[in-house]
Amino acid sequence: MMKKLLMAGVMLLFLFNQNAGNAEAADRNVRATWLWNPWMIYNDEAGTLAFLESKRVNKVYVQIDSDIPATVYRSFIEKAAAKGMRIFALDGAPGWVAPNGAVYQDQLMAWIKTYQAGSTATQKFAGIHLDVEPYLYSGWNTNQATTVKAYQALLTKAKNSATALNLPLEADMPFWFDEISYKNTYGKGFLAEWVIAKTDSVTIMSYRDSAPLIIDLVKNEMAFGQKYGKTVVVGVETDQTNEGNSISFYEEGEAVMNEQLALVNSFYAGHAAFGGIAIHHVDSWKTMAP
Numbered sequence: 001m002m003k004k005l006l007m008a009g010v011m012l013l014f015l016f017n018q019n020a021g022n023a024e025a026a027d028r029n030v031r032a033t034w035l036w037n038p039w040m041i042y043n044d045e046a047g048t049l050a051f052l053e054s055k056r057v058n059k060v061y062v063q064i065d066s067d068i069p070a071t072v073y074r075s076f077i078e079k080a081a082a083k084g085m086r087i088f089a090l091d092g093a094p095g096w097v098a099p100n101g102a103v104y105q106d107q108l109m110a111w112i113k114t115y116q117a118g119s120t121a122t123q124k125f126a127g128i129h130l131d132v133e134p135y136l137y138s139g140w141n142t143n144q145a146t147t148v149k150a151y152q153a154l155l156t157k158a159k160n161s162a163t164a165l166n167l168p169l170e171a172d173m174p175f176w177f178d179e180i181s182y183k184n185t186y187g188k189g190f191l192a193e194w195v196i197a198k199t200d201s202v203t204i205m206s207y208r209d210s211a212p213l214i215i216d217l218v219k220n221e222m223a224f225g226q227k228y229g230k231t232v233v234v235g236v237e238t239d240q241t242n243e244g245n246s247i248s249f250y251e252e253g254e255a256v257m258n259e260q261l262a263l264v265n266s267f268y269a270g271h272a273a274f275g276g277i278a279i280h281h282v283d284s285w286k287t288m289a290p
Helices: 002-025 039-043 045-054 070-082 102-117 142-163 173-177 189-199 212-217 221-228 254-268 280-288
Strands: 030-035 057-062 086-091 127-130 169-174 181-184 187-190 203-207 231-237 276-281
Touching: 030 231, 030 280, 039 045, 039 070, 045 070, 057 070, 057 276, 070 086, 070 102, 070 221, 086 102, 102 189, 102 203, 102 254, 127 142, 142 181, 142 189, 169 173, 173 187, 173 189, 173 221, 173 231, 181 189, 187 189, 189 221, 203 221, 203 276, 212 254, 221 231, 231 254, 254 276
Parallel strands: 030 057, 030 276, 057 086, 086 127, 127 169, 169 203, 203 231, 231 276
Antiparallel strands: 181 187
């Protein structure tokens, strides 16, 4: 009997380590994108999947819209999984750091909990991905310290909720969070390091249109990722912007973007924290110049 229990324990440990290894592998070589308009999968699931597959995407951050039936998400996730894609539940807005902003996060987590409970293993989300951008909230300019603390409280709560759902928590983060300092009940330091330490992975909005600029922008985040054993995904922009010509690949087109991303990949390939690339976002990527 003892021998059987021991063998069962060894088998469970093997499976656990194998799954952990698979999860670890899935967090590397990421080629991700944001799908902000989930009505795309409601209106044209096949076309959306075909586009993602044609771009070799293996991870999609999909916006949660409670007006869309859960069955639509279930069908999409199941078919995407069959094509080697992992789907993360995406949501967030600057107003989430407002005094009453927690209600929006609570609604998201409640929706995910209900969704996961009613889904099969192949229909479930693989994780939660937050894009809050607290610097766009009015309080960032009037009282940055309070807003930073509210953002830290939000992520702390989100991490607890994600852990209860047995899901990893990821967050989008601008490259310049490594210049934002904090000193409060969460300690003191730089916000970029804190976010990386408290989440499972971050995607850096390193929105520039050349490999040397992108590589330089994320070097501090890569160091933080290595320090805490977390993955850092490098994000680039394809949408039109009025912030300057060096922000997006909109002007250069997809061939130039792929060329520059290959250089970024090559530079960070051996880095312990490098998780891969994310391209913002499906709508603008679909219409960008070749």
